[in-house]
Amino acid sequence: MSTAILETNGLTKHYGNFKAVQDLSLRVQRGSINGFLGQNGAGKSSTIRMLLGMMRPTAGSGRIFDLQIDKPDESIEIRKRAAFVSEDKRLYDYMTVAQIIHFTRSFFPRWRSDLEQRMLREFGLPLDRKVKKLSKGMRTQTALLLAFCRGAEILILDEPTEGLDPVNIEKVLQLLVAFAAEGTTVFFSSHQIAEVEQIAEHIFIIDKGRLLVDDSLDRMKEEYRRISLVFDNPPEPSSFALDGIERITTADRTMSIFASGNADRIVAQAKALHATSVEVLPVNLKEIFLEGLRAR
């Protein structure tokens, strides 16, 4: 039986001639933490907005909790059980923190008052201050509180830690881990790759609207390698026609191979081509992200 809580098939969004999202197919497992990475304008926000019924897909389909994202009535049901933090975290300037909490709470019967009190305490949010007078960090904290306390089954977060200091970033990341431990699914976009690497189990990388990487972080760390080779006479890159090679760069006598797997066979091939030095290095998520984009 499928445990996917969120699924898209060929999801596409065009703005006139601009293709923001192209043929995007995602599967997000229930209770997992998923990092959604991409450059500015890669299509992350458009994807998230389509998931929550704020935008209509040009083509393709999507389901959350087995409900269609593009049907207005079903989208309302999705939003009853999903929480969202938008990229800009703009809230109603004319409300105080207490008013906006009171307002939001009224839409969510499973509102978590315990968590509300805890977050208010930990973030030190001033209840009687108008939203327009909050600092950027406090506004982000308020937006996170309003999302986290909904008692949602899935958190869909667009840059959730933007504007926070390192201490509060850590608090938020720990909260996300705790949510996942309770069975809540987390799907979040971020430019802070280190944060994603710290908590995510599954990574989606999107570029120019297309899905580039869809893999578990553990597998990526296990399989992705940078292989540095030194030759007396470097061979043509075409000599390495093997699966898993994402990118080859040659400088002088040194050849650098970025591989998404198959490292053993690449090393064997290098030795067969008389490499004088072979070094296999692990890579972090940032390198995978950057190399993935360069390879395109």
Added chain:
Amino acid sequence: MLWYKAWLETRFRFIASAVLVIGCCAFFVLGNPFILGTWREWQQQHPHEVEQAWILRATGDYPYFIWHFVFRLLLQQLWVLCAVLIGLGGLSREAAQGTSGFTSSLPVSRRRLMSVRSAVGGLEMAMLGLIPSLLIPLLSILIGKPYPVWQGVSHSFLLVLAGLLFFSLGVFLSTIVQSEHGPTLLGVAFVALFYFILTPYSEEGVSEPLWLRLIDVSRVMAGPPYLLSMGAFPLWGVGLSLSAAFGLFYLSVRMTEQRDF
């Protein structure tokens, strides 16, 4: 809680509008003796000038004076301006302000968002319309010139029902112009232009060209100077104006439902 949000969004505009409406009513009622005195003085200084018919009539007929200044001209213009300004708002305007992401994430349909927002605005406009109907008879006692409550209520009834078109115009402008201040500027410009075009025809007895008569909601909002029977109410005009208001509102809802946020 959507009602609460709509109230918080519009309360400053509503309170400011109420102050203006109260001020306008108080000025013309309490200022009636002063205005009449000024006219008399002017007449004495210019005995050979021919006075306009409406001045002559307003001098001796207090209900006509009130109708002319309040329900036909200045209060009506003020109310219309307030109606457009209070109508501004909704999800499209929130998109310009950056809060549409938060609002759209709530488990509420766009139709309900707009309906509640408009219902609150409509109620505020009704209250703004009711202020003169109660305030004018009350203040008139102070100057010793009675003004029938039912007359004020009847005129307010017309003002609000026919004038809801301008409220819908505000909603519509907010829907089609996605900027924070664009709809406000357009709304104010529209009201100014509308009354500028109507100014030459604002006096009684001056007939309008047919095309203007068809769009002159102002005349329907004012009704005749005396509303003594149901037959005096411009019910067709009210019906057409209300239909146009609902049409504009429905169009705004449909456009908002189709739009990406």
